[in-house]
Amino acid sequence: MSFADKKLYDDASFQLNASDHMGIVGQNGAGKSTLIKILTGTVLPVEGNIKWQNHIRIGYLDQYADIEDGTTLIQFLHTAFDDLYEINDQMNDCYTKYAENMDDKLLERAGRYQAQLEARNFYDIETEIDRVKTGLGLNELGDDHIVAEMSGGQRSKIILAKLLLEHPDVILLDEPTNYLDTAHIEWLIDYLNDFDGAAMVISHDYDFLEKVTNCICDVSFGKITKYRGSFQQAMRQKEERKETQLREYEKQQVEIEKAERFIRKNKAGSKSTMAKSREKMLARMDKIDPPSENLVATFDFPYEDTGSQNALRVEELSAGYNKPLLAPVTFSMTMGEKLIFKGFNGVGKSTLIKSILGKIPAKGGSSKFSPSAKINYFDQDLVWDDNTLTPLQTIQNMFPTMLPKTIRTRLARAGINAANAMKEMNLLSGGEQTKVKLAILELTPSNFLIMDEPTNHLDDETKEGLKKALKKFPGNLILVSHEESFYTGWVDKILNVEKLSLK
Template sequence: MLFRLSNVKKSYGGDEILRGVSFQVNPGEKVGLVGRNGAGKTTVFRIVTGSESADSGDVVSMNGLKLGLLDQHVDFGSGETVHTAALSAFKAIHDIEAEMRLLEKQMETDHSEETLHRYADLQIAFEQADGFTYSAHAESILLGLGFEKEDWTLDTAILSGGQKNRLGMARLLLSNADVLLLDEPTNHLDVHAVEWLEEFLFGYDKAYVVISHDRYFLDRTTNRIIEIENGKAVNYKGNYSKFVIERELRREQQQREFENQQSLINKTQAFIRKNLEGQKTKQAKSRRNMLERLERVEAVASEKSGGNFGLKRVERTGGNVLNVEDLAVGYGEKALASKINISLLRGETLGIIGANGTGKTTLLKTLLGEIRELGGVINWGTKVDIGYYSQNLHDLEPRNEVVMELRRVAPMADNGELRSFLARFLFFGEDVFKSVGDLSGGEKGRLSLAKLIYSRKNVLILDEPTNHLDIPAREALEDALAEYDGTIITVSHDRFFLDKIATQILAFEDDGAVDAYPGNYTEYHDWKARAVERVESGKPKIGKPRSRFRPRKLRRRNYPL
């Protein structure tokens, strides 16, 4: 056992966040901690590290437990460079080295047995601490997290927030902690660094607990999921995809037990009311005592926080929705990407991936006619009516109330219909009268999606639609898009999302090349990996499968650990 929480409770200002959380983490376990925003995941980390105390309950740790926490805000010492900050994780080795250098100087004149024994002990300690390889280990992690060699001499004071977080991650991975606590570790990482981190954690022999909205990452790095639900911890074996299946089965069983118990309670209460003052008073009192002692089964919590993104029927487009031939996109004379070719049929979904700055959003703006193409041809099909979701949420008017913002796409709708629709997006009661400018990022994202879906467009162009959504809201959006009978073009870094809805992938490379593939993200990733492997081994290139129409459907991936 590394640490254990037993019946831990925590409230903030009368709002009970944790209502009796209990779970244990053991050596070598790879744990994903999940739950909707505000469920208390980060609070659990704070209690485990001791930065906050529980209101009640017990937190027990192994003697001498070394915790490694990835903070959202990372600080470094004055004058540190990227390289020295990473190496600072090896303070114990540096101390051994320093003492060895001193003893080497001393041994020029001091040949005593005591000095020689001390030096021999330090040599053994240095070797056991991987003193001969730690520098190379640190450098491989810096490279994996996107720090090129020319970056290593940069002063940490001039790093961006994202770079500081990546450097903090490097220092943490080098810390040799007994258990890592990783809070959204994929934030600020590009797809290559995320994949490197997945491989690193896959081979990591110590325990970690990770909080992440990246379900693909959770699938590839965890073998146990703990969900914080209604203030309590529920444990599941397996990765995220297995958890989703097991949670549904558990909820169905729990709901049956709840309904059966409610039936028993209602019948028993009716018997008590009828017989408490009659001939069966003793039996009635006995049953009343039984009800008082009965441990109640809770009803399954409604998935309110996910939202119901039910899409309305849309007008059919022609069969060929979009054809793009040898398109070049960019600004002025500078092309960000070229030789882009797209053939999109009605009902298909094009998923667009690539690093920041490679031209993904520029392509969307070019397709929308906001930016002129630098070359090539764009042909939209017949009866196309485009709706656009911007990751910057620039379509929202901050001075409007929520309900009035929705009315912008449906001026003739009555208030009751608008409020009912907004409730599907988690805007309840007085929430609909909030000012748009006062909403959180997640609330603005939900409102923008509500507007888009209510507008009944038959082609949706989505720029990072899951960015501001928690996992339940993402899953609800995916389920809705899987049933949507229009056509979708979406830029997304959410690989799980793309696995569930994409029928084609368009991958933007750093050198301006663009790769098209008929399939979802995992199929593209596996094909790309095989292609790279064949090139490196000198074998002939492999072709892509023929494009084929496939309706969107839910897909689950299991990665054994």
């Protein structure tokens, strides 16, 4: 598979067995999400084919699924059982007609329909819906919540719930933990471990993969390599394979250098025939490539000095839209402090941030930044004014006087290569779009960073680069994150927004 001048995979093959719970790993932009699209038939490969077993039911977590306007949460979850409701209607229709003409064949047909419904637990649907709703934390939203009015994270959760309720033969999940808090991730781990079908899970949450997978497909440098065992076992096998390849490469390089030296020395002499023979041998040789290294992203958020010791004061702030989501919150930050907002998804962390920034009106109370505060805000939603523009064009529009070379250099440091810098934003993966957003933040000096779930979609190497940059940033930081491993050990304060919830 390739896009324009970027080749994603070359002659890639693997097999998903009925008992496989497979993790898909690789750097941002390696082609993991594209692989899922090829498997579901939404994108066609340039060469090769996908062969699914006949009559297999595939469930895919499609975060962009079309959902009819006005549909409530509970109505949407019931659509997982549309085929069973149809069988139920046919059964009732048979009983109605039987009452009219007493045809025994109708009674037999109704009995067959009823047996199908009982075999698929039709009469326990409400119990099953409640179980999944509770497990994924959807009860807090309310059954009558309109899907179109939900945040991106809430919408992803209900699409995941519907997928699990359908109980397909194969589950395909793309970053399922991005919008789940710890308790709901634990529930999903238990669900997947009890799931008797096959599963493929793209994730950068390696702790999650370690608990739910029994094999790993590593997508990197144009190849897809399948390893048996857990994530950690797979990474050990990958490292051993890399070391073996390096030894074979170095051994072959010695052989090539020796042959080339002989050819140079004897090309015109009495041993010219032997030299030509060596030349042919080199031309026929299967060259071993050196092991490739992952692209490492680095970040550096420019700091603008502030003369104020008091950075932010929040007093009795009440945040929400139609009504307050949280109890009034009071806290203050002095110069250089770093603060975490933690709590389950949908509790109101993003709403609180937007109220502090004045992007939505507060329901009460106040928030006041230092007069010298220069704020840089990372919004977790990947929304662009024009997603048909390239990263280069997007940044050029924001900073018209900046040289294209400077923009390219900044994008490259964030892990966006030259090909992706010239690709439309809507063709980039979630991780690549996040890197572009982070690169944009680096172009404006600030002394106060507000970051709402910046690690969503990012690979491990990029997370590490971002963590280093945030740790060394001398100014203030408010960070929303559900990844404790990302912020443990270097932040000053933690505000548990869950404890402020009015739900």
